[in-house]
Amino acid sequence: MQKHATPMLQNLRAQLAPVAARVVTPLAVRRLAAVTAAVMFLVYAMGTLVTTTKSGHGCGDSWPLCRGQFIPEYATATAIEFVLALAAGVLWLWRARLEIRILAPVMVIALFAEAGLGAALVLLPPTALLLALHFGSSLVLFTSVLLTALLVRQLGDWDNLRDRPLPAGYRWLVFGMAGFTYVVGFLGAYLRQRGVELACNQWPVCRDGSLLPGAAAGGGIAFAHRLAALLLALGAIGLFVWGRRLRDSRPDLYHGSQWVLALVLAQALVGALVVWSRVAEVSQLLHAGLVALVFGALCYLCLQSLPRPARTRLATGEATPAELRTLTGATTTS
Numbered sequence: 001m002q003k004h005a006t007p008m009l010q011n012l013r014a015q016l017a018p019v020a021a022r023v024v025t026p027l028a029v030r031r032l033a034a035v036t037a038a039v040m041f042l043v044y045a046m047g048t049l050v051t052t053t054k055s056g057h058g059c060g061d062s063w064p065l066c067r068g069q070f071i072p073e074y075a076t077a078t079a080i081e082f083v084l085a086l087a088a089g090v091l092w093l094w095r096a097r098l099e100i101r102i103l104a105p106v107m108v109i110a111l112f113a114e115a116g117l118g119a120a121l122v123l124l125p126p127t128a129l130l131l132a133l134h135f136g137s138s139l140v141l142f143t144s145v146l147l148t149a150l151l152v153r154q155l156g157d158w159d160n161l162r163d164r165p166l167p168a169g170y171r172w173l174v175f176g177m178a179g180f181t182y183v184v185g186f187l188g189a190y191l192r193q194r195g196v197e198l199a200c201n202q203w204p205v206c207r208d209g210s211l212l213p214g215a216a217a218g219g220g221i222a223f224a225h226r227l228a229a230l231l232l233a234l235g236a237i238g239l240f241v242w243g244r245r246l247r248d249s250r251p252d253l254y255h256g257s258q259w260v261l262a263l264v265l266a267q268a269l270v271g272a273l274v275v276w277s278r279v280a281e282v283s284q285l286l287h288a289g290l291v292a293l294v295f296g297a298l299c300y301l302c303l304q305s306l307p308r309p310a311r312t313r314l315a316t317g318e319a320t321p322a323e324l325r326t327l328t329g330a331t332t333t334s
């Protein structure tokens with residue numbers, strides 16, 4: 001039985017290949033990826049809307065139906081359909097690109113983790129751990145889709161720039177900032193979960209004209225969130241200045257760092273709006289939505305700061321002599 005399976009499968013694959021090649025063109029996948037990234041951002045924003053308007057708990061214990069009609073029901077279904085279609089659509093790059101072999105499973109796993117954790121947050125009392133996991137999974141889900149979209153979009157273009165040399169410190173800075181954004185965001189989400197959004201009720205100072213929160217409940221978290229945000233903004237300025245110096249050889253990093261700086265500054269400004277408007281829903285929505293874009297832009301810089309996998313460089317004739325020897329198994333140097 002097993003012996004016949006392989007030729008049968010091969011036969012099937014041979015028959016399907018021309019059909020797949022006609023339907024799954026690079027252009028079609030590129031478009032699907034762009035639409036999926038936009039859909040995921042909307043779903044992320046809707047999720048934020050649900051928590052902002054406290055509708056998540058309006059669902060009681062009836063997730064995923066939420067009284068049979070609220071947004072999460074179709075938002076979840078739409079997200080699942082698009083992400084699975086994208087994961088299937090990028091399979092043509094499976095062998096050629098290590099990044100796709102990582103990103104495609106990550107996006108599918110994060111999708112189901114997100115759905116499960118979202119359900120848990122509705123059904124169970126929210127804890128800091130649950131909140132951290134949910135916040136993390138939603139960022140990973142959106143970012144894996146965004147990176148896939150950016151990767152397929154710039155194949156044969158800015159993708160090649162990744163092979164150019166880059167100071168190791170730059171790589172450390174972008175990876176550090178991406179990790180740190182998660183910390184800043186978690187502190188913010190924790191503020192909200194504890195219901196102490198206005199522990200620091202002024203901006204740029206914290207309370208009563210002082211930079212420090214005094215004995216206000218949640219003051220420590222609010223202060224830590226602001227201090228961390230300040231560090232992130234300084235990091236974004238540093239990244240931009242460094243990116244500007246590298247702009248001739250690495251326009252990808254320069255443009256990416258412009259995005260990061262603009263988004264981080266907008267995020268901080270909207271944070272101030274949250275305080276000035278006494279936590280108006282629209283300001284909360286913008287503040288929570290922007291963090292996905294900040295994280296996504298930083299992760300794009302992480303991707304671009306890593307050289308393309310050696311096998312890809314071999315295919316485009318850009319592998320180093322040492323990599324060539326390893327990949328081809330050659331033992332002599334020429």
Ligand code: HEM
Nearest residue numbers: 184185188189191192197203229267268271272284288291
């Ligand atoms: C620039 C980096 C910043 C990042 C990445 C960031 C991120 C976040 C995130 C992810 C949340 C949770 C939103 C949610 O649970 O839906 C949050 C909440 C909050 N942030 Fe920030 N924030 C930043 C800067 C600031 C600044 C500068 C301020 C104050 C001026 C601020 C004030 C607040 C407040 C009051 C909350 C709680 C209310 C809410 O949920 O919107 N943030 N932040």
